Amino acid sequence: MCASPETENDMGAPLAIDVSGLNKHFGDKHVVKNLALQVREGEIFGFLGPNGSGKTTSIRLLCGLLTPDSGQGSCLGLDVVKDSARIKSQVGYMTQRFSLWEDLSIEENLDFVARMFGVPDRRQAVTRALEELGLASRRRQLAGALSGGWKQRLALASCLLHRPRLLLLDEPTAGVDPKARRDFWEEIHRLSAAGITVLVSTHYMDEAERCHRLAYISYGQLLASGTAEEVVGSLRLNTWEISGQKLHGLAESLQRLPGVEMVASFGAALHVSGRDAALLQTSLETALAGSPLEMRPIPPSLEDAFIHLMRGDQDQTASGGH
């Protein structure tokens, strides 16, 4: 593992985030366990995991809002433990919940944030941001009166005012309609193309697929990371698609077969996955012998992979891990 941020990795790009062994406890809860994360400059890095898995805490550790109990590493070449003040001035952090001041107008919010970061030519920067947002005519409206999609766009604009080198987005598209989500991701890709590193946490698979690389975190532990293909490949999952009529009720009986680790419904088809390819195939063939249903092997999707990972979490919890 490279300890220095300036060390170039195999892809040739320097690392924007390079941390290892980060730990954080709240009381006796171990929220983040030995987190090691490497994010290359200019890439869009997806951060996935179920609710309460420690994603938000991890992001807060990275931008200096929380001090790690142990661990070391760097963010934008600065020490995450000692230099949190300097990291803050180069990071744009968009909180999960809308955290701008609802009793201030759109313009006042932007102006305040610009003052906090000491943005040069503040007035101009705010005016430009308002125009880019398309909110120039509504600048005096209170931020609290905006709809979810607009709040999200305003929050993003306020994060970008000080031209950060790194964007940390904590579930930015929660509760936003599909059109706004698509626009949002177009914007993220434009920013990435301009050289800004983006770390984004999400629950949505389509968003995960839009990231350059991914990490899956569960109960504070990093379970998988890499490109979408690498993450899927590392699980060595074999998936069969079963299609036909009258699929309901089938999922439950298939679940009990040897070699079947996961059954998930996808519209008019079932995806059945397991790691032991031979066992899975024989189980399915015997079960479906004589039925009109069709089965064919398919490459496992990212969603299959993540549902598999989440099942693993449940097993872990059920077996009394935490």
Next chain:
Amino acid sequence: MGRFSSFSVARWLGILIKEFLQLKRDRLTFGMIVGIPILQLLLFGFAINTDPRHLPTAVVMADPGPFARSYVAAMENSSYFDIVGSIDAREADALLDEGRVKFVVTFPPGFHRDLARGLSPTLLVEADATDPMAMGGALSVLSQLGLQVFAPDLPGTRHSPPPSPPVDLRVHRRYNPEGLSTYNVVPGLVGVILTMTMVLMTGLAMTRERERGTFENLLATPATPLEVLTGKIIPYIIIGLLQVTLILTASRWIFDIPIRGSLLLLYAMVLFFICANLTLGITISSIARNQLQSMQMTVFFFLPSLLLSGFMFPFQAMPGWAQAIGSVLPLTHFLIIARGILLKGNGLELLWPHIWPILLFIGVVLAAGLKTYRRTLD
């Protein structure tokens, strides 16, 4: 680490502007700022009666004869007076000015002789009348004492009561000759209202940010704790000064309260007092998890301030432990300062014994506040 080393005026100004904008939008708070002083002024302007005892009293003894001594003993036995000592006239005056004694009783030269001859010698009683409630009972007792103490010992009066009182009791109501209780209540009200609104509003200011989630955004900016704390305090200092002006103006018009001392000095003292309350409010808000807790803590502080500071009940009338608690509270000292300046025309040198406890309070609470301010979300 340079935790407080880099203070950015630009950032600080930003916080200041933001606080003012938010205050402007918050109509209810604004109503509170104007409404509370007026309402309380009218309510408390006509209030509360008590009958305190054990008032500190100095005795100026120009004639230490047996009559004088038995008179002093009788005063003590009445339980209204605690004789702090027998001193000379200049010292007594100073004690009265500083508010350390409430009464000075002066026995003139030849008191014993004149009394024995039935010449009704003059007994001068100077009373600190800034709090007329506090001296009402004591003064009425004093006028009875003359007869009771001396009648049995005076020759020729054993069988028939004397035609005239044996002593000529002269009471000087110092600082408030008419004994108006509003004179006492209104300056006190300045302190009470400041305590209430300053602690409460600043207490809410920070917890509101935490409750609405905006604190996270504030923490994600490079703003330092000192910038945030002071940036949030300044608007309330200005509000506090406005409130004081409002009360003083109203009390001048409605109750005709005199302003004997320096108005500038009064405002300077008000500023200290506001700071004391604001630092407490900010500290409360950095400890409280939500606005409700912050309110509760404010009440927890406000009640003893109201009851033990000498606003509701005369300070000397309280038991020792209550006085000990009271003397920690900034309001106790501010009441003495405000009454001293408004009614007695006290200057800085007399007020100093009550200024440093306020400064000490600010220092201790501010240190606690900076320590508990959570720069991170831990």
